[in-house]
Amino acid sequence: MSREAIEAALGASITGSRALHGGDLSEVALASLSNGRQIVLKRGALVAAEARMLRAITTAGARAPRVLAQSGDLLAMEALPETGASPAGWHALGRELRTLHGAPGETYGWPEPYGFGALPLDNAPRPDWPSFWAEARLLPFVPHLPAALAARVETLAARLPDLLPKSPPKALLHGDLWTGNALFMEGDAALIDPACYYGHAEVDLALLELFGAPHAAFWQSYRETEPGRKARRPIYQLFPALVHLRLFGGSYAGMVRGLLDQAGC
Incomplete structure (x- = not known):
């Protein structure tokens, strides 16, 4: 019906x-x-x-x-009038993402679970950000990984209190932001296919950089980022890489290993 x-x-x-x-x-x-x-x-x-x-x-x-x-x-x-990416569209995307990240939440997570296809996504609140990233975004994949990769992910998860900020601002995240989930219009942009939750704003930036580099106009519009973002980027990119490995198969294992290398685990 x-x-x-x-x-x-x-x-x-x-x-x-x-x-x-x-x-x-x-x-x-x-x-x-x-x-x-x-x-x-x-x-x-x-x-x-x-x-x-x-x-x-x-x-x-x-x-x-x-x-x-x-x-x-x-x-x-x-239905929005999609035209394809342009410098003006990238500039608009930076503005829209900055606006989104300016919306504060009360806890890390989201009021309900979500998922990517048949893959469940745990959004239950955690007391601090490293706990959320470890328990909700990395460790759920461990039972499905080869033993060597599983051990490396567990090692990284245990180190997160030393690698991630404990209490960054609880920004509203798109949650699955790659260029295919940004709809570019004539001089404008919109966010589509979200997987929202509240967390560290750098997560969306890291995901956007996983499969390509945003245009310089994006960074001009998004403006400042936090010191140390480059070191945290592979930790945040590991989650979508694990999602791809689980959903689409072993061709993504090399990406997972490379990101663990970058993260020092």
């Missing part, structure tokens, strides 16, 4: 759709409505949680697709 509920909420019927790029872990389509509008439809098990995250992003003042309706496993969002 989710489609019927979505159509009732929108006041129009869905007359057609075509798949959009992406969709490794969910189905995304550009849909046409009987009133002439176009919307984005996303189907997945966690779209209700995603809708709450998108609303949190817009409440913080950052740009994200507006949630139009959500029912069951279906989410309807506004």
